[in-house]
Amino acid sequence: QQQVKQSPQSLIVQKGGISIINCAYENTAFDYFPWYQQFPGKGPALLIAIRPDVSEKKEGRFTISFNKSAKQFSLHIMDSQPGDSATYFCAARDYGGATNKLIFGTGTLLAVQP
């Protein structure tokens, strides 16, 4: 119930293409769903996030689509660039524990080819 399942494990996209990463969860107590971007040797950096009362959120080239009934959410990167090459983690916040801990997915290694 505490898991967040993420797919695919790795993704290769051509420059200008759309990158799509999917996540699914079980725990209905999760109340906030961030996506983090991580470059090698660096800490995770918040990219974009959504709450379950919204079905879509867009910030620049990054869009989160959220399907509450299916307990699924996805990250879409439009016009993917080589600089987007990184590991992407979806996460879910477990507010039920009153500590706001984040449960992370297993990560997707994105490579954008020039």
Add this chain to the structure above:
Amino acid sequence: EPEVTQTPSHQVTQMGQEVILRCVPISNHLYFYWYRQILGQKVEFLVSFYNNEISEKSEIFDDQFSVERPDGSNFTLKIRSTKLEDSAMYFCASTGTVYTDTQYFGPGTRLTVL
């Protein structure tokens, strides 16, 4: 922009030795976290800390681990007797309040246990 800092960036230690990993959270934040990322794996929650006490800990956070906020700025993670399997990246994170969405992560400390 305020950021979470961590020292050292890389720590090498012998099995059985004690290590202390240090973090300086963002100055007006109240909630502090440690997460761990074994090489190539997902980021895992270790412990959360508020008001000078642990508010939640994971199964990973056994008696060998402890956290402390020794002064108004530092937040430390101590591993009393390191094991080979403790080798990982350790990330500190902080957030303003339990109602604040964003957790800000530090750059991490790479711990290598030989």
